[in-house]
Amino acid sequence: MRFNGALLAEVENWIDESRQMHELSIAQSILQIVQKHIPSGAGGRLRSVTVRIGEDAGVVPDSLEFSFEVLTRSTELEHARLHIEKVPLVISCKKCGDASTVEFPFFFCPRCNSRDVEIIAGDELQVVSIELADALEESV
Numbered sequence: 001m002r003f004n005g006a007l008l009a010e011v012e013n014w015i016d017e018s019r020q021m022h023e024l025s026i027a028q029s030i031l032q033i034v035q036k037h038i039p040s041g042a043g044g045r046l047r048s049v050t051v052r053i054g055e056d057a058g059v060v061p062d063s064l065e066f067s068f069e070v071l072t073r074s075t076e077l078e079h080a081r082l083h084i085e086k087v088p089l090v091i092s093c094k095k096c097g098d099a100s101t102v103e104f105p106f107f108f109c110p111r112c113n114s115r116d117v118e119i120i121a122g123d124e125l126q127v128v129s130i131e132l133a134d135a136l137e138e139s140v
């Protein structure tokens with residue numbers, strides 16, 4: 001089977017969109033968490049949200065930033081920035097007991113090459129801090 005250029009481009013767009021949807025729903029969850037934690041009416045003072053994302057969480061940081069921007073655009077949260085802290089993937093080997101930082105997607109122990117490993121860090125998806133401008137600054 002042969003694909004011409006146009007068809008290939010369509011396939012690529014489709015892949016990008018579905019990926020975007022995933023990050024979009026994560027951005028929505030982040031905003032729900034934020035809104036739960038800030039006082040009502042204080043949305044305009046939201047400066048930044050810091051999230052911690054593991055390398056193995058299946059999230060593309062650029063897409064997440066983009067989704068966050070899209071969702072906050074023209075809302076009271078539009079000046080808020082999303083900071084992303086990436087967490088490296090750390091596995092623990094059940095065979096030799098070694099813990100090591102590995103590059104996604106290589107899930108084997110660099111010391112003994114065993115694949116009997118468990119992830120001990122790098123699959124998190126957390127909102128770690130929410131920064132609000134203080135009321136004084138807001139009135140200036």
Ligand SMILES: [Zn+2]
Pocket residue numbers: 093094095096097098109110111112113114
């Ligand atoms: Zn090992």
